[in-house]
Amino acid sequence: MSVIVAKTAGFCWGVRRAVDSVVTEIKKGEGPFRVYGPLVHNPQVIEALKDRGVGMSSEPWDESGGTLFLRTHGVTVEERERLNELPLKLKDLTCPRVGRALGIAGKMSRKGYDVIIFGDPGHHEVKAILSSAGSSGMVVASVADAKRLPDLKNPFLLSQTTQNCEEFSEILDILKKRWPGIESSNTICDSTARRQTELRELLGRVDAVVVVGGSNSANTRRLASIAGETGLPVFRIERHDELDAGLLKPYRRVLLSAGASTPGWSIRKVRERLLEIQGESTGAGWIRNVFRNLIFSGVHIPFIALVIALAQGETLGGTGWGAAGLAAGLLLWSFTNFTAVLECRRVTMTSQKRQEFIRAHERVMLLLAGFSFLGSVTLSFHLGTAWLLWTAVATLFCFLYALPLLKKSQFFDLLRAIPGSREIMFTLAWSFLVCILPAVSLAGLDFSLKLLIWPVSLAFLFFSRSLFLDLVDLQGDALLGMDTLPLHLGAIRCRKILLSSASAVVLVQVSAVLMGKFPPCALGFVAAPVLLIWAYIHLENESFPSELSVRVISDGSLLIAGLIPYLLCSL
Numbered sequence: 274m275s276v277i278v279a280k281t282a283g284f285c286w287g288v289r290r291a292v293d294s295v296v297t298e299i300k301k302g303e304g305p306f307r308v309y310g311p312l313v314h315n316p317q318v319i320e321a322l323k324d325r326g327v328g329m330s331s332e333p334w335d336e337s338g339g340t341l342f343l344r345t346h347g348v349t350v351e352e353r354e355r356l357n358e359l360p361l362k363l364k365d366l367t368c369p370r371v372g373r374a375l376g377i378a379g380k381m382s383r384k385g386y387d388v389i390i391f392g393d394p395g396h397h398e399v400k401a402i403l404s405s406a407g408s409s410g411m412v413v414a415s416v417a418d419a420k421r422l423p424d425l426k427n428p429f430l431l432s433q434t435t436q437n438c439e440e441f442s443e444i445l446d447i448l449k450k451r452w453p454g455i456e457s458s459n460t461i462c463d464s465t466a467r468r469q470t471e472l473r474e475l476l477g478r479v480d481a482v483v484v485v486g487g488s489n490s491a492n493t494r495r496l497a498s499i500a501g502e503t504g505l506p507v508f509r510i511e512r513h514d515e516l517d518a519g520l521l522k523p524y525r526r527v528l529l530s531a532g533a534s535t536p537g538w539s540i541r542k543v544r545e546r547l548l549e550i551q552g553e554s555t556g557a558g559w560i561r562n563v564f565r566n567l568i569f570s571g572v573h574i575p576f577i578a579l580v581i582a583l584a585q586g587e588t589l590g591g592t593g594w595g596a597a598g599l600a601a602g603l604l605l606w607s608f609t610n611f612t613a614v615l616e617c618r619r620v621t622m623t624s625q626k627r628q629e630f631i632r633a634h635e636r637v638m639l640l641l642a643g644f645s646f647l648g649s650v651t652l653s654f655h656l657g658t659a660w661l662l663w664t665a666v667a668t669l670f671c672f673l674y675a676l677p678l679l680k681k682s683q684f685f686d687l688l689r690a691i692p693g694s695r696e697i698m699f700t701l702a703w704s705f706l707v708c709i710l711p712a713v714s715l716a717g718l719d720f721s722l723k724l725l726i727w728p729v730s731l732a733f734l735f736f737s738r739s740l741f742l743d744l745v746d747l748q749g750d751a752l753l754g755m756d757t758l759p760l761h762l763g764a765i766r767c768r769k770i771l772l773s774s775a776s777a778v779v780l781v782q783v784s785a786v787l788m789g790k791f792p793p794c795a796l797g798f799v800a801a802p803v804l805l806i807w808a809y810i811h812l813e814n815e816s817f818p819s820e821l822s823v824r825v826i827s828d829g830s831l832l833i834a835g836l837i838p839y840l841l842c843s844l
């Protein structure tokens with residue numbers, strides 16, 4: 274089975290804007306926070322907001338203080354008047370495209386038109402448009418409804434923003450036959466129109482369709498019904514665990530699309546599940562699962578640190594690199610698992626398969642962290658006092674950095690709140706433990722500029738890898754409270770930083786070889802940043818790439834940074 278993911282799947286502009294505004298307001302801290310009704314029609318987004326302390330209030334009339342958000346679908350004129358009276362901060366997150374439909378309905382009604390709204394009568398947005406149109410407004414939900422309209426003097430047609438474009442044109446044609454001079458405004462938003470057009474274009478290439486979105490989401494329902502019109506089997510789901518492997522296995526090509534309020538992490542999980550089903554149908558599923566679990570539990574981390582240390586040994590000379598690399602790798606594995614478990618505990622919602630895996634195997638992850646820490650300490654006793662002391666300092670620093678995840682601490686909360694501190698902290702830990710410490714405390718090398726080439730290259734590479742991972746999952750991080758650089762600086766700026774940082778690795782290594790500091794075999798390191806740049810450019814055009822492939826590429830870049838120069842130099 275192959276899976277085609279629609280490029281338009283996931284958050285539309287209006288939903289992203291609303292979610293980002295809520296996150297910004299949370300940071301300002303003027304709580305308590307609640308939304309008047311559901312912010313968007315997606316239970317996972319509502320759950321994630323709840324995790325961040327944003328509740329839902331359907332009857333806020335006696336409330337005071339804090340911030341009340343208005344949902345993307347808009348509110349009626351009467352509701353707005355009452356809400357404006359409340360003694361609290363009102364943050365209107367009505368999508369501007371919905372706002373445009375409300376404005377047009379009000380204007381045309383004031384001009385004396387009979388405003389016909391094509392939409393679902395029970396939907397909040399339609400109720401809001403209807404109230405803007407006042408007594409001259411009426412709703413038609415279908416072509417049949419349009420044919421039953423009473424005689425009107427001055428009809429005007431507009432639409433709910435998420436309606437079916439073709440049905441709108443059909444209704445307009447019917448009304449034109451009755452009222453040739455009828456005026457209209459197609460207020461279906463461009464995001465909805467693009468989503469439907471892409472779906473129609475892709476339907477001819479697949480045997481089945483999976484549509485992901487809230488059961489109460491109008492635009493998700495519409496996507497499913499458009500796909501269903503072609504006679505293809507359509508599986509409409511809210512979550513990845515609703516997929517029925519038995520029903521899906523017979524299909525060779527499956528199209529995955531999603532509504533405008535479906536978060537990227539949910540789509541990615543559905544894609545992962547479809548790939549699992551594909552594996553089960555070919556019998557290779559268990560191999561993929563074992564491989565994925567090994568990657569998610571980080572068993573490769575000590576091996577990566579070991580080969581990087583060995584490669585350094587080949588280019589710098591000296592002794593003890595293997596033991597040092599292994600001790601550093603075990604310690605880094607321990608830090609990684611420990612902080613990952615704590616980060617996953619912070620939220621009851623999980624955005625990624627890896628987080629889900631960590632939550633489901635928390636004890637195993639902590640046991641692995643404990644054993645790898647003990648392994649590192651045992652090795653450290655053989656590596657001398659200086660090594661032991663410095664690794665104790667690094668451990669203390671990592672523990673303090675993770676402290677706010679365990680217990681509130683003003684100072685360390687501030688440290689974690691620094692944009693990109695997670696990336697910077699792991700970058701420093703890797704460079705120090707895998708490159709600097711073995712060189713100065715074990716290999717018996719005198720300090721020189723040459724000793725800085727590896728740590729600087731690894732720091733740039735590790736930083737590029739962290740940015741690469743964060744850039745792939747912007748939505749999940751924002752909603753789930755992760756503080757990453759792309760969220761603070763924006764995707765475009767971070768893309769430039771990623772490309773510059775990866776290029777810096779190439780520059781440092783090539784200069785070191787040209788200046789005769791390193792043998793030519795050290796150039797093998799350059800394969801790592803090249804892989805990252807190539808993968809990023811390739812994945813930029815792919816919607817919701819598989820989480821496993823992204824992890825394999827990012828950690829694979831660290832692995833080849835050590836393995837290729839080590840193999841080339843030891844030949």
Ligand code: SF4
Binds near residue numbers: 286288345435465
């Ligand atoms: S689907 Fe369109 S109208 Fe609705 S929230 Fe998104 S951008 Fe706004």
